[in-house]
């Protein structure tokens with residue numbers, strides 16, 4: 200029997216926890232509708248602001264990192280800004296999508312300058328369209344920080360709190376704050392967003408990176424008229440880093456007794472297995488942006504089937520039954536040493552004093568689980 204993947208998050212019913220992350224896959228009515236048609240439970244639309252005409256995007260704005268042997272894309276970088284479309288067009292799109300898909304979850308992503316009236320005007324206007332929730336973009340790491348927006352705000356915990364409070368004062372729907380990983384401890388701004396009233400935290404946005412240099416032209420990538428800037432790194436390469444940030448936040452929520460705050464996990468989710476890892480780490484929903492850009496929206500079918508098979512295999516009847524299951528197995532290094540007492544004595548792994556110069560690859564294999 201197919202397992203039920205439905206969940207309730209911040210009072211909103213999702214038919215499954217799989218959500219399109221803010222970016223090109225949610226850039227207009229047509230792409231959002233297509234995502235819903237293919238079976239995604241929710242979409243976070245591309246980030247918008249009051250004045251789209253002030254946003255100047257460039258092209259090309261994407262770069263890829265390929266696996267040497269398979270040629271698969273393992274990392275992706277963009278220098279894309281927020282949406283350059285007019286707010287009026289967006290408002291019409293939101294209304295139309297909600298009319299067409301009333302049971303699907305549509306989340307608007309907002310960004311503005313450090314200005315209370317701008318944030319509140321944008322919030323009020325967007326909420327009139329019937330969107331189900333808001334995500335506050337405190338995390339875009341390129342372009343927007345030059346204007347003191349995006350991750351420039353997300354790296355100032357007190358600003359995160361203040362802006363979240365401005366939005367919460369006027370928002371009739373739940374608010375998620377989206378965090379930048381370009382910071383020492385993601386739980387610091389997250390806890391400030393919660394203090395400002397955020398109902399949930401989305402994490403992570405992209406990691407500031409330089410994807411590479413073209414060895415023919417000697418110019419950095421992606422190249423715009425011969426020049427570039429560091430951009431946001433995403434895709435499967437960032438998943439382990441994203442999972443670590445989720446762990447840090449989950450621990451902080453536990454310590455501060457705020458486990459009712461929801462987490463939306465983001466970063467390198469390409470398939471059902473990847474999404475399950477985020478749920479096992481305590482995430483309520485899981486977002487994916489780069490993978491649908493590379494594979495198309497139909498990938499959600501495999502995510503649903505894999506999750507159902509996983510639940511059947513383990514005897515879980517609901518997502519809640521395994522959310523956060525793996526968190527309790529993270530411990531301290533001292534505890535690992537205690538648990539591992541005797542392993543060397545039994546001779547299962549050679550001490551490094553015994554390694555010969557020829558067998559480094561063999562010893563590496565010996566010391567890996569997978």
Ligand SMILES: Cc1cc2nc3c(=O)[nH]c(=O)nc-3n(C[C@H](O)[C@H](O)[C@H](O)COP(=O)(O)O)c2cc1C
Nearest residue numbers: 220221222246277403404433434466467487488489
């Ligand atoms: C081309 C591109 C554009 C993006 N634009 C936005 C955006 O407008 N707002 C936002 O909050 N995140 C944006 N993101 C970040 C993603 O939503 C996501 O946080 C990040 O890419 C990591 O997830 P992924 O590995 O599934 O892509 C963008 C990502 C990409 C690749």
